[in-house]
Amino acid sequence: MNPYLDIVLRSIAVYLFMVIALRIFGKKELSQLNTADVILILLISNSVQNAMVGSNSSLAGGLVAALVLFTFNYILKKAMYKSKTFNDLVQDTPLILIHDGKVDFKALAKLEISSDELDEVIREHGVENYKEVKLAMMEIDGNISIISGDKNLKQTHHKRKIHKTLGSVNK
Structure with a gap:
């Protein structure tokens, strides 16, 4: 498999995992962050880094992973805006x-x-x-x-x- 396609697929999988995890753990966790929350975010980002880029630690590999995350986030937000059903699935209600x-x-x-x-x-x-x-x-x-x-x-x-x-x- 193409190493950059591998990074794309891994990055999308990690992104989807994080969306699901935040949905499961609830919106209370998204408000102002305390010290423990900042530490958690730093540790999560470190723990999923290798899951996204695998053994490719090159600049290009990191940039591809970042580009995929930005692009997938943009697509997800557009889909949430256009589909109430999808929005309700991803995001909780007040x-x-x-x-x-x-x-x-x-x-x-x-x-x-x-x-x-x-x-x-x-x-x-x-x-x-x-x-x-x-x-x-x-x-x-x-x-x-x-x-x-x-x-x-x-x-x-x-x-x-x-x-x-x-x-x-x-x-």
């Missing part, structure tokens, strides 16, 4: 966590977010109590959006990563 002051504990449990973590995020958005929240959503990028207030709705944006804890989901 989830409502609070609606009109009522917490959706099933959604919190699904996302493994404790009540204490949710309270912390609400306070970080400048809201004192979940009952003041009109809408709280876990967005597709892993961030939580909060809309609060009565007549004058106020939306705040705060990048916050939710970490898994052993805390309870019940209030």
